[in-house]
Amino acid sequence: MDRMNFKDNDSKLDALLAQYRDAIPDQDAGANFMPDLWKKIEARRREGVFALDWLFADYREAVPDPELSSGFMPALWRRIEARRNENVSVFRRFAQVCMLATAALTLAMVVITHVQSEPVYSASYVDVLDAAHTVDSAQLMDSGDFQ
Amino acid sequence: MLVEFELIERARSGDDSAFSQVVQAYRKRILGTIARLIGRPEDVEDVGQEVFLRLYYSLEQLRTPEVFEPWLYRLTVNAAYDYLRRQKRRQESRMSDLSEQQVMMADAAAGGKLNAEELRRGKVREQVEALLEHVSEEDRILLTLKEVEGLSLKELEKIYRVNENALKVRLFRARQRVLKAYEAGEGAEKEKGAREG
Numbered sequence: 001m002d003r004m005n006f007k008d009n010d011s012k013l014d015a016l017l018a019q020y021r022d023a024i025p026d027q028d029a030g031a032n033f034m035p036d037l038w039k040k041i042e043a044r045r046r047e048g049v050f051a052l053d054w055l056f057a058d059y060r061e062a063v064p065d066p067e068l069s070s071g072f073m074p075a076l077w078r079r080i081e082a083r084r085n086e087n088v089s090v091f092r093r094f095a096q097v098c099m100l101a102t103a104a105l106t107l108a109m110v111v112i113t114h115v116q117s118e119p120v121y122s123a124s125y126v127d128v129l130d131a132a133h134t135v136d137s138a139q140l141m142d143s144g145d146f147q
Numbered sequence: 148m149l150v151e152f153e154l155i156e157r158a159r160s161g162d163d164s165a166f167s168q169v170v171q172a173y174r175k176r177i178l179g180t181i182a183r184l185i186g187r188p189e190d191v192e193d194v195g196q197e198v199f200l201r202l203y204y205s206l207e208q209l210r211t212p213e214v215f216e217p218w219l220y221r222l223t224v225n226a227a228y229d230y231l232r233r234q235k236r237r238q239e240s241r242m243s244d245l246s247e248q249q250v251m252m253a254d255a256a257a258g259g260k261l262n263a264e265e266l267r268r269g270k271v272r273e274q275v276e277a278l279l280e281h282v283s284e285e286d287r288i289l290l291t292l293k294e295v296e297g298l299s300l301k302e303l304e305k306i307y308r309v310n311e312n313a314l315k316v317r318l319f320r321a322r323q324r325v326l327k328a329y330e331a332g333e334g335a336e337k338e339k340g341a342r343e344g
Contacts, residue, residue, distance in 0.1 A: 048330050052322075055329070056294040059275040062268035065179030066191055072174065073167065076196045080203050 149173055152212035159206045166206070170199050177223055183295050184227040184288055186276045187234075197226045217305035220298075224288055224306060231284040274332075281328040286321035293318055 149172040157165035178195045182188060201222045209218055275295075279287045292298045292306075300311050307314065 048326055048333075051333075052326055052329055053294070055271065055275060055278075058271045060183065060295045060297075062271040062275075063179075063183045063186075065175045066182055066188065068174060068178065069192060072192055072196070073170065075192075076170065076199055079196055079200050083200065083204065 148216060149176070152215075155206075155209075155212040155215050159209060159212075166203060169202075173219060174199070177219065180220075180223055180292075180296055181227055184223075184291050185230055185234075186272070186279075190230065194226050194230050197229075198223050201226065214305070217302065220292075220302075220306045224292070227288055228284055231287070235284065278325050278328050278332070281324050282321045286317065286324075289314070289318060290321045290325065294322075 150169055154165050154168055158169050174195060177198055178191050181194050181198070182191045185191070185194060198219070202219060205222070209215060279290070282290065289303070289307075292303060293300075298306075300314055303314050304311050
């Protein structure tokens with residue numbers, strides 16, 4: 001019996017809801033619906049934008065320019081000095097490396113010169129030239145062209 | 148300009164007392180900008196000294212004193228960027244990384260020492276810094292210079308040496324990202340409020 005009643009009520013409720021749906025049909029929006037919607041979206045967006053602007057302004061105020069400590073300038077000059085010394089020591093190191101390289105090169109050239117000091121030719125350049133000239137002169141005299 | 152061109156010229160030609168005067172004139176403004184760019188009060192002076200150190204060694208490259216301020220801001224941007232990059236690397240290697248300021252705030256809040264205004268300021272700082280986490284370090288700096296420091300597009304153009312349109316696009320995108328994060332945060336706050344209420 002109860003089950004019958006429940007079924008009955010269930011279908012009655014369905015019917016009631018269907019009637020309710022019919023009583024309030026889908027309705028189209030008025031002509032202003034979309035423009036109004038966009039206005040609201042824009043207002044909401046602007047509200048967020050302005051709120052963000054206010055927040056940034058508050059932040060500017062919440063983090064004021066700090067009070068400076070008395071040690072600021074001395075510490076700055078110490079750092080400038082340290083950087084300057086660092087640069088000087090780099091330059092000095094570079095100069096030392098250059099000097100060492102020059103000394104090594106000079107030493108190497110001395111060694112090479114010493115090794116090559118053995119004469120390659122048995123006669124000097126002047127001797128060789130002289131010998132060649134003698135031959136040329138004898139040939140000229142033999143040919144009778146020499147006057 | 149906070150100083151005369153002549154003072155900058157003297158500093159450029161190696162006059163250390165002129166350089167000191169230039170630093171004295173600009174340091175408060177520059178340190179304030181750095182404080183808002185990096186969000187860590189305990190490191191502000193260190194980054195500030197790095198800026199002026201770079202200035203000292205690059206001053207002779209300055210073409211004319213007229214471009215001094217954009218030049219100084221450029222050095223500030225670069226130093227802040229280097230700092231944020233280093234911080235990011237450090238944070239990646241650590242699980243939690245509260246700044247001294249945050250620890251002090253938390254301690255003071257726990258001890259009931261902070262007044263309402265200090266608490267509000269602390270909250271604003273936290274909120275903005277959390278929002279700026281949603282953009283890259285470059286965009287964070289750019290957005291802060293524009294929105295918080297109030298620099299104009301023309302000034303930013305001189306600092307970054309890129310055209311205004313490119314800056315506009317970049318700023319718009321960065322701002323949209325921050326705005327989105329802000330709205331998401333607001334939504335979450337409202338939900339939390341509704342649940343609690």
